[in-house]
Structures are given as structure tokens and as C-alpha cells.
Amino acid sequence: MTSTPRIxxxxxxxxxxxxxxxxxxxxxxxxxxxxxxxxxxxxxDKAKARDxxxxxxxxxxxxxxxxxxxxxxxxxxxxxxIEAACIAGVSAIVLPKVSRTMDVAAVATQxxxxxxxxxxxxxxxxxxxxxxxxxxxxxxDDIATSSSRLLGMILGSEDVSESAGMDPIPExxxxxxxxxxxxxxxxxxxxxxxPASIADYTDLVQFRTHICLARRLGFVGAFCIxxxxxxxxxxxxxxxxxxIEAAxxxxxxMDDAARHGLGAASFRGKMIDxxxxxxxxxxxxxxxxxxxxx
Numbered sequence: 634m635t636s637t638p639r640i641x642x643x644x645x646x647x648x649x650x651x652x653x654x655x656x657x658x659x660x661x662x663x664x665x666x667x668x669x670x671x672x673x674x675x676x677x678d679k680a681k682a683r684d685x686x687x688x689x690x691x692x693x694x695x696x697x698x699x700x701x702x703x704x705x706x707x708x709x710x711x712x713x714x715i716e717a718a719c720i721a722g723v724s725a726i727v728l729p730k731v732s733r734t735m736d737v738a739a740v741a742t743q744x745x746x747x748x749x750x751x752x753x754x755x756x757x758x759x760x761x762x763x764x765x766x767x768x769x770x771x772x773x774d775d776i777a778t779s780s781s782r783l784l785g786m787i788l789g790s791e792d793v794s795e796s797a798g799m800d801p802i803p804e805x806x807x808x809x810x811x812x813x814x815x816x817x818x819x820x821x822x823x824x825x826x827x828p829a830s831i832a833d834y835t836d837l838v839q840f841r842t843h844i845c846l847a848r849r850l851g852f853v854g855a856f857c858i859x860x861x862x863x864x865x866x867x868x869x870x871x872x873x874x875x876x877i878e879a880a881x882x883x884x885x886x887m888d889d890a891a892r893h894g895l896g897a898a899s900f901r902g903k904m905i906d907x908x909x910x911x912x913x914x915x916x917x918x919x920x921x922x923x924x925x926x927x
Contacts, residue, residue: 643866765792777820785823880913
């Protein structure tokens with residue numbers, strides 16, 4: 634994969650077997666659509682969802698959004714799902730219940746074979762790992778570096794909460810989300826998520842508060858389960874014009890200070906130095922990566 638992939642701020646789950654949802658998905662304005670083969674698909678419809686996947690990819694990408702596919706966990710029909718998902722137009726596969734490096738490495742090996750057999754561009758299909766058990770938390774660094782295909786990781790709030798015997802409330806989810814974020818930053822991959830339950834989609838004011846916090850914590854994008862959440866993710870996870878202006882001002886002030894042999898500068902009444910300016914550069918990079926069309 635490219636070392637600087639596009640950032641998907643909003644990734645909306647769409648049940649792959651329900652035509653009416655797949656048909657409407659491209660109108661929702663998300664950066665990416667996750668055609669789901671896992672939790673939202675009953676066992677009796679798994680084969681149907683796989684059979685319809687290629688057509689679904691074409692429909693959800695109609696307006697320029699990316700197509701992702703969530704497969705089933707490694708212990709079930711994972712291999713058949715990956716066979717179906719490794720096709721042109723799929724940008725990444727979302728791997729649920731990742732708890733060890735083998736869960737990622739085995740899929741990466743399968744994708745390498747399929748891309749070669751199907752004459753797809755090498756490493757064209759990326760991976761996003763879902764961390765859904767407390768057993769995975771001590772292994773995050775190993776998981777984060779398990780494959781060059783791995784674009785990022787995200788905490789599965791409901792499953793992790795179940796495995797920890799806790800309620801999926803922000804206070805309980807903050808620490809494991811930060812563990813995922815820190816591991817992503819150490820590995821140079823994208824940290825996705827927010828420290829709250831993904832299942833609570835009716836209170837949009839509270840959802841916006843959670844996403845604002847996620848941005849300040851360092852998260853760059855998130856999964857969502859309802860179209861009403863999409864514009865909030867797109868707005869709050871994209872640096873604002875004021876953020877961009879401030880970042881450019883900080884960089885300019887620091888450049889001027891450096892020309893005078895100084896290691897710090899003053900900007901809008903505050904002292905700025907190297908780490909603050911590094912964050913300013915990151916704001917500008919995020920603005921570009923979240924809006925480009927490749």
C-alpha cells in the first residue's frame with residue numbers, strides 16, 4: 634500500500650445482502666462504505682451476501698466513496714469471504730475479532746495469492762483490524778506491525794466491553810481506545826475510532842461530543858452504523874478553515890524564528906516550539922489526506 638493512504642473520516646456499515654440499503658448507500662455522503670458480511674447478515678444469507686458483493690461494490694462506489702468489506706471472523710467462513718472480497722474496486726477488508734498477528738498475516742498471504750491469480754495490482758486491497766477482546770490488548774504492537782497491508786486498527790466497543798465485563802460507556806472505553814491509538818502511532822498506521830459505544834446512534838448531540846473528543850485524542854476516522862452520523866464525522870474529523878489558518882501561521886512564525894537563530898516563537902500570545910509546530914504540519918497533512926480523491 635501507499636505510505637500515505639487517503640484518510641476515511643466516515644465509514645458507514647451497509648448490510649451486503651439488503652439491496653435497498655446497498656442501492657441508497659452512495660447517496661449518504663460517507664468517505665467509505667463497509668459492505669458487511671458479518672454481524673448484520675443472518676447465517677442463512679451469508680452466501681447470498683457474498684454472491685452479491687461485486688455488484689454491491691459497483692453501486693456503493695458510484696459517487697466516489699470507497700468500498701470496504703467486513704468479513705467474518707477467522708473461526709467461521711472467513712476464507713470464503715476473502716475469496717469474494719478480493720476484487721477490483723475493494724479498497725480494504727475489515728477483519729473482525731483480531732487477537733493475534735496470525736489473524737492478519739494469514740489473510741495477507743491469501744490476498745497476495747488472489748491478487749496474483751486475478752491480475753489485480755499488488756497490495757491493492759488493504760486491511761483494517763478490529764480489536765474486539767481484552768486478550769488482544771497486550772499484543773497490539775505485534776498486530777499493528779503484522780503486515781504492510783495493514784492501514785489501521787479500531788476498537789470494537791461492544792465486543793471489547795463484553796470481554797471486559799464492563800458497560801460500553803466513554804469512561805470505560807477511553808483507556809483501551811488510547812492503547813489502540815498509541816500502537817497505531819508507533820507502527821505508523823491510522824488510528825480509527827472514538828471512545829464511546831457505536832450502538833448509540835440516536836443522540837446526535839452526544840455523538841458529536843464524542844467525535845470532537847476523538848479528534849482531540851488523535852483519531853482520524855471512525856465506523857458508523859447510521860447515515861445521520863456521517864455528516865458529523867465528515868465535519869468534525871476534517872480540520873476546519875480556522876485550524877488550517879492557525880497551523881499555517883504557526884509554521885510561518887517558527888520558520889521566521891529559525892531564521893533568527895531561535896528555537897521557539899510566539900504565536901497569538903502563546904509560546905510555540907518544535908512539537909507544537911509538528912502538530913501543525915499534521916493538521917495540514919490530515920486536511921489533504923481526508924479530501925483527496927485517489
